[in-house]
Every structure is written in structure tokens, then in C-alpha cells.
Amino acid sequence: MRDQPTWRIPVGLLGLLVALTAYGLIIARYVPELIGTWPGLAQAPVYLVLGLIWLLPLRRFLIWMETGRTR
Template sequence: MSIDPRHYHQPSWRKPVGMLTIVGLIIAWAVLVGSLSPWIGTLPVWAQVPVYVVLGIVWIWILPLKRLLAWMETGRWR
């Protein structure tokens, strides 16, 4: 059984670069939240939840990763 050259796909360099960028973003997020933890810890628990939701879900996952994942797949930022 031979590989049909029409269906052979060369792996893109964007995926490993994107994965390393994701790891870098997670590390940067952890450092940021860790440095903010003395301030966040003084807030009441009911106020801490929205802060962590915004810092975690919106800041690290939705805003940068949506476009980064699109770039990894298509090569375009939009």
C-alpha cells in the first residue's frame, strides 16, 4: 500500500510554535495571578470569583487563544 501524494499533508510549523505560545501564555498567566494574589486574597470570596473568571477564562482562553488557534489551523489571524 503506497501513500497517495495527493493526500499527503506536510505538517505545519505553526502548530509547534502555537503550542509553545500557549504554554508561555499559561506561565505568564500563572505569574500574573500569583503576583496579584495578595490583592485578590483581600477581597471577599464573592468578589474573588468574578476576578478569577475574568483573569482565567476571558484573559487567557477566549481573547488570545481564539485567534491563536485559528492561526495555527489556517495561517490567518481572522
């Protein structure tokens, strides 16, 4: 456990906020044009995958925020 605060945590949180906002805006802008005419049950898996895909890089990012190591 660390005794001193580190700059990586606030910078990482701001970066995560910016990245998720950009990702959400891109999804909201372009995906409805591609699948907007599909039936709702066909759209649901696409949005489910897109809603979960941002979690893939999150583990490494959180490790970097806590330790400063990328691997």
C-alpha cells in the first residue's frame, strides 16, 4: 500500500472519462445509422457487445493507475 498519492490516479480517471465519453458519442453517432432498421431483438446483441467491449482494456489501465507498470 502506498503512503503518498500519485498523479496517475486523477490523470487516469480524467483520461477514462474522456475516453468513455468519446466512445459513447461515436457509438451513439454511427451505430444507429448502421443497425437502426433492424428488429429490436437483432439490435440488442450488438448493443450488448458494444456496451461490454470497453471493459477489455480496463484491467491494464487500472493496473497502470495503481502501480505505474504497464505489464
